[in-house]
Structures are given as C-alpha cells and as structure tokens.
Amino acid sequence: MHSIRRIFSVGTAALVLGAGLVAGSSGAAQAAASDCTQGRAGFTDIPDSLSGRGVAGAGALVVDFPTNVPYAVASYAMQTGNVGGREMGWGVLSTSSSLWGAGASGQVWMDVTNDNKQSWIQCGPFYVSSAGARITTPAYPTSNSASRAFRVCAMAAIPVRDTGITCTPWW
Template sequence: MNSIRRIFSMGTAALVLGAGLLAGSSGAAQAAPSDCVGGAKGFTDIPDSLSGRGVGGAGAVIANFGGTPWAVASYQMHTGNVGGTSMGWGVLSTSSSTWGPGAVGWVWMDVTNDNKVSWIQCGPFTTSASGARITTPAYPTSNSASRAFRVCAQVTSPSPVSGITCTPWW
C-alpha cells in the first residue's frame, strides 16, 4: 500500500512540476495586448490593413485534427514607414478555406534591446475569423546590433492546438 501511495505522490509531484514549467514557458500566457497598445513601451498602434516589406522570415501554423488541417494561419514580420519612422510589426493571416469552428489565431511580437538577453512581448493579439488579417503594434527599428525583433504565432481551437512558432530574430 505504501508503494502505491509513493508512486501516486511522485506522479502527482511530477504532474504539478510539469504543469508549472509548461505554464512558465508559454510566451502567450505571460503578456497581454495592454502591455503595448496606446503607445505603451514605445509601441505605435497601426491598422490591421498596414503592409510593409516582409523581413526576418515567415511561416505557417497548423492545428491538425485526425491528421487533417483544422485551422491554418500564416505569420510574418513587416517593416515600413509609420508616421515618418522606420518600424517593425507582426502580421497574422487566417485561412479562408481551412478555418474550423472555434479556431483562434494568436500573434505577438518580441522586441529585444539588449541582444536577446531579455525582451518585451507585444501581445498576443487574437482573431477567430476565417480570412482575417491582424497586426501587432509597431516598434521603431534601429541600426543598433542589440535591437532585434521576432514574430510568433499559434492556432488553438476546442481540440487541436498548434505549437508556438516564431520567425528568426531580425
């Protein structure tokens, strides 16, 4: 009986530790849009329709259900002129043909000013609409080698969940 309790206790401890590590590692759970909208932390609000030059890579996030894509979204980093200043921002576009009921697309942008030792997370911003396009607020670019950007995305729904993927630092 003691060995069953010990196994159960160790299993419970491992589960709690694992849940804590998982919760602590999720970038999307540690920040909020309010951290960077309305001019907070040097960010500038931009319209979702703003397009710039694609830089730093792009990718797709796919939540599969039973081996079939349930929700598909693409993400990328853009740079361009915003109010006379060169800035970078993230873009997420959801698929109009593959977007299951209850799917949610998430996008956020990380900015570092100390060569990736630490960073500011802007977002996540979400959409549940198929064929949607959303952007993060923009942040000034710099010639400094210590400033870098990356854009991250994820797709969630009632069952399938994609992994979090990010562009390389740019």
C-alpha cells in the same frame, strides 16, 4: 521500513513538484495585448491593413480538424515600413478564407529585445477567429543598434489541439 521509505518518497516527490511549479510560475511572464497598445512600452498602434516589407522570414500554421473541416490554415510574418515618419517593425497574422473552420483561432505577438536577446518585451498576443482575417501587432521602432532585435511568433488552434508556438528568426 516500507512506510518510512514511502513517506520519504512521497515527501520528496511533493517537494520536487512544488519547486518545479514555483520555478515555472516565477519564470513565465504573462503578457497581454494591453501591455503594448495605446503607446505603451514604446509601441505604436497601426491598422490591421498596414503592409510593409517582409523581413526575417514567415511561416504557415496548419491544424488538422478531427471531423468535417480538414484544416485551419494561417500565415504569419514580420514586416517593416514607415509608420508616422519612422521606420518600424511589426507582426502580422492572416487566416485562410477557405480553410478556416468554426471554432478555430489564431494568435500573433512580437518580441522585442534591446539587450542582445538577454530579455525581451512581448507585445501581444493578439487573437483572431474568423476566416479571411488579418491582424497586426503594434509597431516598434527599428534601430541600427546590434542589441535591438525583433521576432514574430504565432499559433493556431482548434478546441482539441493547436500547432504549438512557432517564431521567425530574430531580426
């Protein structure tokens, strides 16, 4: 009786685990920077130095190092401005020049929805690993349509831990 119960339990666990893996892998999109650079998906490449008007808030990322360097600190924000004669939005990530340890990395990406947040296009992630660096996502046209919205997400990491993903509100 114990062996039948054990076989049933192991079989059920394997089935549940397998279903979770299939469900998890089919629902997670694997986005890449190349999906939205060079004019793909309606995005426009912009220089990392481009600054605009801050919208939808911003945030700070802090990772504690376990040894010598106390932190890796970065900030992220969503900005809008004129790009090639059109009003557009983009994400930006800046790393601290003094609190950025060796091995630290940061990433930023922008999500754009055109259907009231039912689905979205992820532009990025874009990576940076040096102190005092600034990186932007490509820009996407803004719109008066209530169905179009943007958010910027970011994460900072060191080899043994990360900040987790944090995003601005949709704008």
